[in-house]
Amino acid sequence: MESGGFDHVEFFRALEASGARVLLIGRQALIALGLPVNTKDYDLWIHVDDAAAVNQATAPLGLVANYTPELARPRGRYVLENSERVDVLVARSVSTVDGVMVFFDDVWSRRERVEIAPGVSVALPCLDDLIVTKRFGARGRDADDIQMLEVLRSRRT
């Protein structure tokens, strides 16, 4: 168990065991791919039907949803929190800052899995899709992250 009472490996283990369709997005996904950025939050994009499974799986870790799945779905997002904060997108599609609709099912179909610990893995959007998800929030640091992701992409090709 980590100091602070939250074990990120157990968090990902619980998500995987739940069978929910969960994508790790945001800066934690960038870090997993190899970008040296800082963040304290976890950002997930989950299938619109899987919020209850995610909430049930993470409740033993002390994470509490600020909305029930029924209330979260029309809002498109909710938060799981205790001493940690997990921002959860729960939407069939999300619009980029340019108005392009991005569909969960499409991103999920192109996902990549990375191992977090022996026997524990999490799904990430592929690199191209991760770049697109950075256009959802459209903050300055999202733009900076896209520049770094583009550099990473050029390194891979």
Next chain:
Amino acid sequence: MPPRFRMPSDEAVAEARALAERRLSAEEFNARVNAPLTEEERAEMLSLIDWFMRRYPTPAARLAQARQSYLAAERLRKAARGSD
């Protein structure tokens, strides 16, 4: 002796956070994404990525390091607050 570090006020932190969290317009965002990188900036980014991936060669190691960095920063922040 260098001046003692002082934590910024809660108001200053809140103001900086609000600026950082502001959603940009499509024009502002695309201008920032498409701002050309100099060769030096690009080389610096690649160098940082290469170092990070050499030092932490697996996703698991990288996520664990990020977590440890965050916890260390939290301890530092609490210690600095406590010494105000």
